[in-house]
Amino acid sequence: MxxxxxxxxxxxxxxxxxxxxxxxxxxxxxxxxxxxxxxxxxxxxxxxxxxxxxxxxxxxxxxxxxxxxxxxxxxxxxxxxxxxxxxxxxxxxxxxxxxxxxxxxxxxxxxxxxxxxxxxxxxxxxxxxxETVLHPGPPAHSQSRPRSDFLHFGTLNSSHAALLNETWSTGGNCHSLNYMDSLIRDFPSACLIDKEGQLASWCLSDAAACLTHTYTLPKYRGQGCMETVVQATARKLYANGFPIYGGVLRDNNPSRQSLKRQGFHFLPWTHxxxxxxxxxxxxx
Structure with a gap:
């Protein structure tokens, strides 16, 4: 080797x-x-x-x-x-x-x-x-803002790592907390915050340039938040030449439908x- x-x-x-x-x-x-x-x-x-x-x-x-x-x-x-x-x-x-x-x-x-x-x-x-999903790019701007006037773009920082860790299905421990912090610091991401400055929705990417841990707090769902943060993160990746891809669980129908609306293609390979x-x- x-x-x-x-x-x-x-x-x-x-x-x-x-x-x-x-x-x-x-x-x-x-x-x-x-x-x-x-x-x-x-x-x-x-x-x-x-x-x-x-x-x-x-x-x-x-x-x-x-x-x-x-x-x-x-x-x-x-x-x-x-x-x-x-x-x-x-x-x-x-x-x-x-x-x-x-x-x-x-x-x-x-x-x-x-x-x-x-x-x-x-x-x-x-x-x-x-399921592996790939966007042909460039990401559209048609759904680049949430359907709520009370939400706007913010910037993820280390103070947000605990909430991200708590809501991550494969997280919830000290190692995953440090991992969330490293993703925030090192790789493209996007988030929405409410009028009190609290996180409402976010999307991260990892060391393999894969979109990961996209999440919207329950009270903000149904307002186009997921589309907004995914597209914002995707535009950052695309601007630097990266492919726009990710993975979605087969039984996660809300996320699958959202990705389809955004123009992602479902590939025949398992991630x-x-x-x-x-x-x-x-x-x-």
Whole structure:
């Protein structure tokens, strides 16, 4: 395996991944962030260069302070050959399966390799399955404001992290709180606030440039808030050349309908978000 650190090679990699969109979305978004300031302090691993069969992005060693923190330890991967993917994921120099991490990707084979590897190591494997949505861009302005005169755009900051953490379905703990704060600080986002200056709705994006944790407080639903914050975040991403994509749970009909109204296309690939937690570290 090789760690790509040369800027010219990383730019070349970005171009190769762009030509294989949309299946490369997660790792492509991560590489784009690396090439644009690297706010998450990630790095790129390939099996070989320049002819590579698998590519994976991961945090640099000094980034993750707690071995139990699978939020901060975000990996994204794409492969052309499944055997190369298996070899890379099983390589202890690439992924330490004794530490918690999350893995994102759009390929069924990636999910199967991760599952079988986790089973062989007797670690906890917790997958989430999202429908992948992609907007052809540019985002429309037709629904760029909520249907309420009492809401207006604000700016997310660290003081909002607790509320975001409480309302996130996969959050609610100290590690996810820190993760929410890092997303607020490092990546494009948008929010609406009410006349008292309190949060009403928001949309974040992550180290893979994926739209995530879009949420509207119950009393503000039905006013077009979701469309407003998604489009605002999408415009920030689009302005910097990023693809506009995300994932939605199949049973989340309100969000699915909202995304359709905004012009998102539903792709035939599942967006896998897999949490791996070494079981020995999580015993009660």
């Amino acid at each position: 090789l760690i790509l650190s040369c800027p010219s090679k990383l730019q070349l990699l970005e171009g190769v991944l762009r030509r294989s969109l949309p299946q490369t979305l997660t790792v492509y978004g991560a590489v784009m962030h690396i090439n644009r300031g690297n706010p998450a302090q990630h790095e790129v691993v390939v099996d070989s260069w320049p002819e590579f069969k698998v590519v994976l992005t991961r945090p640099q060693k000094e980034v993750v302070k707690d071995n139990r923190d699978f939020y901060a330890s975000l990996y994204a991967a794409f492969y052309w050959e499944i055997d190369a993917c298996r070899s890379l994921l099983e390589n202890a120099k690439v992924i330490d399966w004794g530490k918690a991490f999350q893995l994102q990707g759009l390929q069924d084979g990636l999910y199967e390799v991760a599952r079988s590897t986790a089973e062989a190591r007797d670690v906890h494997f917790e997958p989430y399955y999202y 896998y978000v897999i949490f791996v937690k070494p079981a020995i570290r999580y015993k009660e």
